[in-house]
Amino acid sequence: MDWDKLRIFHAVADAGSLTHAGDVLHLSQSAVSRQIRALEDSLSTTLFHRHARGLILTEQGELLFDATQAMTKRLDTASARIRDSEEEVFGNLRVTTTIGFGSIWLAPRLSKLYAKYPDLSLDLMLEERVLDLPMREADVAIRMKEPSQADLVRKRLMDIRMQLFASPAYLEANGTPKSLHDLAAHRLLCQSLDVTQVSAGATLVRELMTYDVGRTLKVNNYFGVLQGVLSDLGIGVLPDYLSQDFPQLVRVLPAVESNEVPVFLAFPEELRGSKRVEAFRDFVVEEVVAYRKARQDAA
Structure with missing residues (x-):
């Protein structure tokens, strides 16, 4: 033909x-x-x-x-x-991850990657659907669970937990809950249970809903929940990694949190020698190390 x-x-x-x-x-x-x-x-x-x-x-x-x-x-x-057989890092790299992680953690850090590799272009595909890496729907994925597909290079980056946060203004106006029973006097902001999300987060929300929660605001992604919390709308179920970039938020009911959620970076075996993938992987690992150190110093 x-x-x-x-x-x-x-x-x-x-x-x-x-x-x-x-x-x-x-x-x-x-x-x-x-x-x-x-x-x-x-x-x-x-x-x-x-x-x-x-x-x-x-x-x-x-x-x-x-x-x-x-x-x-x-x-x-x-x-x-x-x-990628050349030494320079350039061209387009398609990266997929969740809306929350991509918007809250990854995107604000990309200026450091571009400063080091100005000729690199990223297509950042933020969605909860798991894209097929071997079929090249994306080049690199950051996922909230270990990938099950074969022929993928994978690296565990960190573990996160879902926790409760609120703004100082909201707590000043509505009071700080001392127990889960106090949620009856508050608005809970969380991701909708009928959309794809981290299973540990969904489990925590279901547990919270067994109590007499006063009001709710449900959003289909964690970035929307964060915007609601920053706008003083209520107490939000959010990933713990946001505490570093939003130190003004207050942890509510510190004993309440989800199980650990592993965060993996993965890419197809055939891209193991890619300079663009290597540069992005090293950048993310460096940022995770800096994030961990900052959390340890703050503890």
């Missing part, structure tokens, strides 16, 4: 439109259409159903798209490894 036609087919299938694919490929719509027709003729099959809302892959088109997706990922991997 003609590689150029396959490249154009992949762009059309990905965009769902001849026009949008042409924009990406810098080709006219008519040129893209001709290439698709020529590919269909060479395969003696129809690859797209055409209708007013755009293009939909046929069953045969789905089979070919699966193949071109795999080819594209392999080519991206080869390209990355070729670029």
Whole structure:
């Protein structure tokens, strides 16, 4: 099969439109259409159903798209490894982690990484869904549990616990609870139990809900809970790592906390020699060491 036609087919299938694919490929719509027709003729099959809302892959088109997706990922991997054979750290690195950890802990520290490697670009993908590293949905992941996928290089970074925090202004206006029973007079801010989250955090929230909690504000990620706490809305269930960057917050009911949650950094075995991955891994490890030391000094 003609590689150029396959490249154009992949762009059309990905965009769902001849026009949008042409924009990406810098080709006219008519040129893209001709290439698709020529590919269909060479395969003696129809690859797209055409209708007013755009293009939909046929069953045969789905089979070919699966193949071109795999080819594209392999080519991206080869390209990355070729670029990483140089000593300079540059290019794009796709990093995935949770919304809370990425927003609260990782993003504020990235200026140090960029200062050291100004030619490095990051795609920071913050979501609770676990992306498939071997399938190259991301290059590096920081996860709140040990990865189960095979062929991954993994490193345990640290352990965290979910704890209760409030702002001084909120506590001054509403009082400081002395026991869990006192939560009846407060608003509890927590992550919603019906969304993906750290299991230890969900367990702690369920335990808290067995008490007579006065009011609640449920958010679908920890960054939203933090914003609510900073805005004096109530007592929030939050990860302990935020205490370093938000020292103004007050730990409430210090005896109440979740079980330990392990934090792992992982990447595919095939990227072991990547200079970009190595630079990012070393940066994160250095920041974790500094974070641990600061917590020990504060204890």
